[in-house]
Amino acid sequence: MEKKRGHVLAVPFPSQGHITPMRQFCKRLHSKGFKTTHTLTAFIFNTVHLDPSTSPISVAKISDGYDQGGFSSAGSVPEYLQNFKTFGYKTVADVIRKYQTSDDPITCIVYDSFMPWALDLAREFGLHAAPFFTQSCGVNYVNYLLYVNRGSLNLPIQDLAFLERQDLPTFITPTGSHLAYFEMVLQQFTNFKEADCILVNSYKELDLHEEELLSKVCPILTIGPTVPSMYLDQQIKSDTDNDLNLFDSKEAALCTAWLNTRPQGSVVYIAFGSMAQLSSVQMEELASAVSSFSYLWVVRASEESKLPSGFLESVDREKCLVLRWSPQLEVLSNKAVGCFMTHCGWNSTMEGLTLGVPMVAMPQWTDQPMNAKYIQDVWKVGVRVKAEKETGIAMREEIEFSIKEVMEGEKSKEMKKNAMKWRDLAVKSLSEGGSTDSNINLFASKIQTN
Helix, strand or coil, X not given: CCCCCCEEEEECCCCHHHHHHHHHHHHHHHHCCCXXXXXXXXXXXXXXXXXXXXXXXXXXXXXXXXXXXXXXXXXXXXXXXXXXXXXXXXXXXHHHHHHHCCCCCCCEEEEECCCCHHHHXXXXXXXXXXXXXXXXXXXXXXXXXXXXXXXXXXXXXXXXXXXXXXXXXXXXXCCCCHHHHHHHHHHCCCCXXXXXXXXXXXXXXXXXHHHXXXXXXXXXXXXXXXXXXXXXXXXXXXXXXXXCECCCCCCHHHHHHHHCCCCCCCEEEEECCCCCCCCHHXXXXXXXXXXXXXEEEECCHHHHHHCCCCXXXXXXXXXXXXXXXXXXXXXXXXXXXXXXXXXXCHHHHHXXXXXXXXXXXXXXXXXXXXXXXXHHHHCCCEEECCCCCCXXXXXXHHHHHHHHHHHHCCCHHHHHHHXXXXXHHHHHHHCCCCHHHHHHHHHHHHHCCC
16 A cells, blocks of 8 residues: 555534635645545534545544534533634544554644644644635735734725725624634634644635735745636546535535526526525515526525515526525536625635636625625626615615626626636646645645655
C-alpha cells in the first residue's frame, strides 16, 4: 500500500455552511496523497446523509456537549459555544490519541477559524495546524480591522472606500444573541499568526485586491473554490457532489427531471441556504413577486408555515416547483436556470459564481450584505434587492424589478458574460499550475511528513 504524505484531521464548525467547504478541501488533499479524516459532532453524525463506502474521506465522531439535540437544544448561543469548546477540545484530543498508535497518525489539524482553541490542541500534540477561513478575503479583512480596532470601524475603510455601512457584515453593530457571534468573529484573530499556514476559501483571481490586503497582515493561501471537481477542473473524477447533507429530501430527484422540461434560461432558482430565516411578511412579498415567473423555490420545512395561506396549493406545477431541499449544484448547472435568487451566504455565492449563474441578491445577516455588494458592484454578476430602510423588508415590486433586471434587463447579457468569466477563472485556478492548485501544493509541502 502506498505510504501517505501525512494524515490531516479536519475540524469544522458544526453547521452545513462550514462542514461542506472543509470536506471539499479534504478531497483535494486526498488527491495530493494525504489521508484525511473529517470530524462531525455526534448529533450531526447521526442525522447526516452520507454513504462512507463512496467517499475517500474518513469520518470521526466528536462531541459538542449536545449529542442528542445539537445546537437547537442549547440554552443560548454563548452556552453552546462554551460547551463546544470544552467537549470539542476533549473529544478531538481523543481522536488524535486513537490514531497515535496506528499506521496513519494525525500529522496536521485543519480547523475552522471560529475555533482558535484547536491551535492550542495541535501544539499540545506537536502537530502542524492551519485555520480554515470559510469567508471571502474581503470579509476576513474587514473582520480583522474590527479585531485590531477593538470592535469599532471607521468609514470609509482605507483601500475599500466603496463599502458603505449597509454593505458591512451585520455583526459590526452587535446586539442580543449577535454579541456571541460577534465575539466569535473577533476571536478568529487571537492566535492565527502562530499557525503554520492560513487557509482562505476563495480564489486569488476573484479576490485579487482583498487577497493582497489580507496578505499584508499575514501570509495566506487561497484554496478555493471548494466546489466539487467535476463541476470545474475535473481533475478528481470521484468528486461529483457535496456528498454530505444535513437536509434529507426524497423530492430532490424531481428537480432535474422538472428543469429538463423548462426552456433554457427561463427559471428563477430561489434558495436561502440552511440557516437564513425570512419573516412571514417577507415570505408574502416574495411569493407575490415571483408569481409571474417560472421558478424553483426551496422552502425548508421549518419555513413553510410562513408562506401565505393556500400558497402551496395554488402553485402552477407546470411552470413552478416548491421543494424542501434541492441538489443545488445540479440545479445551478442546469441550462434552464436563468438566475439565482440567493441570501448571499459565501458557499452559495461561490457556487453561483463558479457555475456562471447571474444572481439576485437578498442578503439577511453576517457576511451576506458584503457579498451582495460584491455581486452587484465588484464582480458585476447580479442585482441587490433594495429593502425598506425602516422595516428591512424587500417589497414585491422591488423584488420583481430586480429579477427582471437580471433575466431580461439591458445589463443581463453583461451579467451572464461576467458570471462565465468568473467561472473560467475558477477552473483555471484549480487546474494544474493554477493559483489554487499551486497553493494547495505549497500547503501540502509544508505539512507533509518527512
